Amino acid sequence: xxxxxxxxxxxxxxxxxxxxxxxxxxxxxxxxxxxxxxxxxxxxxxxxxxxxxxxxxxxxxxxxxxxxxxxxxxxxxxxxxxxxxxxxxxxxxxxxxxxxxxxxxxxxxxxxxxxxxxxxxxxxxxxxxxxxxxxxxxxxxxxxxxxxxxxxxxxxxxxxxxxxxxxxxxxxxxxxxxxxxxxxxxxxxxxxxxxxxxxxxxxxxxxxxxxxxx
Amino acid sequence: xxxxxxxxxxxxxxxxxxxxxxxxxxxxxxxxxxxxxxxxxxxxxxxxxxxxxxxxxxxxxxxxxxxxxxxxxxxxxxxxxxxxxxxxxxxxxxxxxxxxx
Amino acid sequence: xxxxxxxxxxxxxxxxxxxxxxxxxxxxxxxxxxxxxxxxxxxxxxxxxxxxxxxxxxxxxxxxxxxxxxxxxxxxxxxxxxxxxxxxxxxxxxxxxxxxxxxxxxxxxxxxxxxxxxxxxxxxxxxxxxxxxxxxxxxxxxxxxxxxxxxxxxxxxxxxxxxxxxxxxxxxxxxxxxxxxxxxxxxxxxxxxxxxxxxxxxxxxxxxxxxxxxxxxxxxxxxxxxxxxxxxxxxxxxxxxxxxxxxxxxxxxxxxxxxxxxxxxxxxxxxxxxxxxxxxxxxxxxxxxxxxxxxxxxxxxxxxxxxxxxxxxxxxxxxxxxxxxxxxxxxxxxxxxxxxxxxxxxxxxxxxxxxxxxxxxxxxxxxxxxxxxxxxxxxxxxxxxxxxxxxxxxxxxxxxxxxxxxxxxxxxxxxxxxxxxxxxxxxxxxxxxxxxxxxxxxxxxxxxxxxxxxxxxxxxxxxxxxxxxxxxxxxxxxxxxxxxxxxxxxxxxxxxxxxxxxxxxxxxxxxxxxxxxxxxxxxxxxxxxxxxxxxxx
Numbered sequence: 001x002x003x004x005x006x007x008x009x010x011x012x013x014x015x016x017x018x019x020x021x022x023x024x025x026x027x028x029x030x031x032x033x034x035x036x037x038x039x040x041x042x043x044x045x046x047x048x049x050x051x052x053x054x055x056x057x058x059x060x061x062x063x064x065x066x067x068x069x070x071x072x073x074x075x076x077x078x079x080x081x082x083x084x085x086x087x088x089x090x091x092x093x094x095x096x097x098x099x100x101x102x103x104x105x106x107x108x109x110x111x112x113x114x115x116x117x118x119x120x121x122x123x124x125x126x127x128x129x130x131x132x133x134x135x136x137x138x139x140x141x142x143x144x145x146x147x148x149x150x151x152x153x154x155x156x157x158x159x160x161x162x163x164x165x166x167x168x169x170x171x172x173x174x175x176x177x178x179x180x181x182x183x184x185x186x187x188x189x190x191x192x193x194x195x196x197x198x199x200x201x202x203x204x205x206x207x208x209x210x211x212x213x214x
Numbered sequence: 215x216x217x218x219x220x221x222x223x224x225x226x227x228x229x230x231x232x233x234x235x236x237x238x239x240x241x242x243x244x245x246x247x248x249x250x251x252x253x254x255x256x257x258x259x260x261x262x263x264x265x266x267x268x269x270x271x272x273x274x275x276x277x278x279x280x281x282x283x284x285x286x287x288x289x290x291x292x293x294x295x296x297x298x299x300x301x302x303x304x305x306x307x308x309x310x311x312x313x314x315x
Numbered sequence: 316x317x318x319x320x321x322x323x324x325x326x327x328x329x330x331x332x333x334x335x336x337x338x339x340x341x342x343x344x345x346x347x348x349x350x351x352x353x354x355x356x357x358x359x360x361x362x363x364x365x366x367x368x369x370x371x372x373x374x375x376x377x378x379x380x381x382x383x384x385x386x387x388x389x390x391x392x393x394x395x396x397x398x399x400x401x402x403x404x405x406x407x408x409x410x411x412x413x414x415x416x417x418x419x420x421x422x423x424x425x426x427x428x429x430x431x432x433x434x435x436x437x438x439x440x441x442x443x444x445x446x447x448x449x450x451x452x453x454x455x456x457x458x459x460x461x462x463x464x465x466x467x468x469x470x471x472x473x474x475x476x477x478x479x480x481x482x483x484x485x486x487x488x489x490x491x492x493x494x495x496x497x498x499x500x501x502x503x504x505x506x507x508x509x510x511x512x513x514x515x516x517x518x519x520x521x522x523x524x525x526x527x528x529x530x531x532x533x534x535x536x537x538x539x540x541x542x543x544x545x546x547x548x549x550x551x552x553x554x555x556x557x558x559x560x561x562x563x564x565x566x567x568x569x570x571x572x573x574x575x576x577x578x579x580x581x582x583x584x585x586x587x588x589x590x591x592x593x594x595x596x597x598x599x600x601x602x603x604x605x606x607x608x609x610x611x612x613x614x615x616x617x618x619x620x621x622x623x624x625x626x627x628x629x630x631x632x633x634x635x636x637x638x639x640x641x642x643x644x645x646x647x648x649x650x651x652x653x654x655x656x657x658x659x660x661x662x663x664x665x666x667x668x669x670x671x672x673x674x675x676x677x678x679x680x681x682x683x684x685x686x687x688x689x690x691x692x693x694x695x696x697x698x699x700x701x702x703x704x705x706x707x708x709x710x711x712x713x714x715x716x717x718x719x720x721x722x723x724x725x726x727x728x729x730x731x732x733x734x735x736x737x738x739x740x741x742x743x744x745x746x747x748x749x750x751x752x753x754x755x756x757x758x759x760x761x762x763x764x765x766x767x768x769x770x771x772x773x774x775x776x777x778x779x780x781x782x783x784x785x786x787x788x789x790x791x792x793x794x795x796x797x798x799x800x801x802x803x804x805x806x807x808x809x810x811x812x813x814x815x816x817x818x819x820x821x822x823x824x825x826x827x828x829x830x831x832x833x834x835x836x837x838x839x840x841x842x843x844x845x846x847x848x849x850x851x852x
Binding site: 025026029030033036037040043044047048050051052066070073074077078080081084085088188191192195198199202203205206207210211212 | 232246265
């Protein structure tokens with residue numbers, strides 16, 4: 001998505017192109033709202049089915065690894081911190097520090113995905129996946145839980161991946177001085193996207209991993 | 215034309231961001247600890263409340279909404295209201311059906 | 316806003332003659348909002364005529380009924396495709412993509428939208444979505460036969476190309492979202508100096524309200540359609556009753572978008588009415604602020620009423636009562652608009668040109684559609700009328716007689732500005748009258764049929780319905796004749812020599828202060844606004 005809006009202004013028959021950072025920020029926020037509502041549809045389904053199958057959801061939730069879930073939560077929260085620190089560093093023209101922080105952020109994202117891979121592999125090996133062999137032995141409510149789990153964490157993981165791709169471009173732009181303290185809106189927009197991905201996980205974590213432990 | 219400075223206020227310092235992060239970690243540990251306890255029908259609202267608090271911190275500080283112009287807060291409010299109406303009205307159906315549970 | 320003395324029509328520097336590229340690339344790679352609007356127009360006419368042909372074939376089958384032209388399976392495929400094309404490729408994008416793109420920047424005194432490249436990408440997504448839908452007709456499995464509503468569980472089970480069709484709709488939704496995003500940002504950031512919110516033309520208010528629906532509602536159907544595809548391929552289980560899923564949840568998610576979608580269809584059209592009436596009544600609009608606010612109100616209330624599509628599906632009685640009550644509420648801001656339009660016409664100096672004829676026809680036809688919506692909105696009558704031809708008549712009155720009529724009306728209003736040519740007035744009005752006669756002959760009998768019990772989406776019927784089907788089909792021929800005459804008239808004007816002046820109708824908004832057709836950057840100098848959009852000396 002284009003992060004730069006162009007306004008063509010003619011003064012004395014000349015054409016200038018002015019960058020409108022505020023418009024760029026508005027555009028990114030509006031896009032984030034669409035992502036919110038995209039996941040929102042899934043959250044509506046989750047709420048409905050948890051209401052219908054509350055006991056089954058509790059039982060199924062036990063099989064999810066709370067340690068990995070908590071670690072992943074902390075990883076994402078930390079990555080949100082480091083990306084905002086990175087932007088601040090760049091604004092202070094501390095370019096090397098900014099790049100270090102951005103790389104750290106991206107590694108966090110990668111770690112998150114690696115953890116997710118292990119989580120999913122474990123489940124799949126046990127036959128717990130849509131149309132998997134173990135599913136036939138589970139009651140409807142638990143099947144529903146895992147169906148929602150795969151779709152929602154899968155969709156979320158996809159967004160983490162997209163965020164990493166965004167950051168790769170940002171990294172290249174920073175290295176090439178196309179993003180600087182004077183021209184930083186693209187970086188901030190990518191940060192906004194990343195924070196949204198973090199916020200979605202903030203809700204996914206308790207709703208899937210922490211339903212109950214008693 | 216508006217100026218091209220993307221910041222509306224003073225640059226936030228590293229310390230503030232780190233404090234927010236510490237708060238987020240604390241809330242995460244809280245929500246994990248609380249999940250081991252039984253609050254009956256309040257269990258879900260408490261978990262959601264903590265998640266909301268964390269989101270407000272991320273949005274307000276990391277996403278800078280607290281310091282940006284008011285229009286962003288209005289936009290976010292509109293978005294949340296629309297989403298809430300979707301859930302509430304759907305639940306008017308679900309909670310009053312006679313064949314569920 | 317209009318300073319007659321200095322404004323000279325200068326069609327030689329029009330945007331058609333500008334730019335460094337030549338030929339087809341000057342269109343396909345252009346980020347100029349005016350060229351993008353025209354590209355949408357061309358594509359949309361093609362899709363509309365395709366959908367119209369499908370409707371023509373459906374009515375041809377229904378004339379004698381039974382296995383006259385086709386069997387049940389083919390008929391199911393026809394009405395599915397007719398719905399998908401008309402709704403996703405014509406009615407929803409229609410006015411914003413064509414007239415919003417072409418005119419919004421000019422009307423607010425801007426050079427282009429906030430994100431011109433994103434705008435071009437929206438067009439490509441629109442074309443891609445359309446092609447994917449066409450593709451779904453051709454690949455093995457056959458065209459989708461579920462109806463445009465893709466209800467589960469049939470849409471999960473059927474072997475027809477549901478996944479492709481649904482994916483096409485998903486891509487089209489993305490185009491819609493990006494257009495909405497672009498327009499919201501444009502209206503917030505690029506209004507000319509002095510153009511405060513309440514000095515904006517009402518068409519812009521219509522587009523703004525619409526854009527918020529495009530932005531926030533479309534993602535919900537996005538995820539729903541994605542889930543259909545996931546269900547079909549992976550058997551996830553969220554909607555499948557065999558795995559504990561609730562088909563009603565699909566319907567909820569589907570209509571959470573698809574009801575607000577009808578306001579995406581009608582709000583820009585209503586904004587257009589608010590442009591055309593003051594121009595041809597030669598009077599300031601009556602009740603500018605209420606009309607502006609009513610656009611926002613309709614957009615918001617539109618999110619609250621989707622359950623009225625599900626009254627007989629099995630949702631709880633409590634929610635049915637609530638949805639019915641909320642449904643009545645949306646009639647209020649709509650009424651506000653109609654009353655203000657009529658008040659504007661009252662004691663105006665009426666110039667009954669073709670655009671106004673379209674608008675007056677719209678007001679009558681849309682009112683019929685809206686009132687029958689109230690009949691469907693009340694629970695006890697809806698039980699008898701739902702899934703009958705009454706519903707089919709209702710939505711064609713509001714969607715086709717509403718948005719469709721105004722799409723053509725807007726085309727006649729802005730044709731001179733877009734193309735710098737003028738069409739034959741008499742033929743245009745004849746086409747409009749044929750349209751109205753054909754339209755009412757086609758759809759009014761459906762109200763009666765539906766009331767008498769004729770079910771919708773059936774390719775055959777009991778003998779007592781035959782007279783109504785005959786009138787209806789003949790009506791479709793008159794309607795199509797009117798549309799073809801209209802298109803012929805406009806195409807003839809394009810190739811003809813009669814040029815249009817800068818302001819043939821005496822309008823007061825900014826587009827009438829630039830040449831016909833407009834120059835590349837719209838304005839030599841960004842205007843400074845000092846008056847309301849419809850104020851006259």
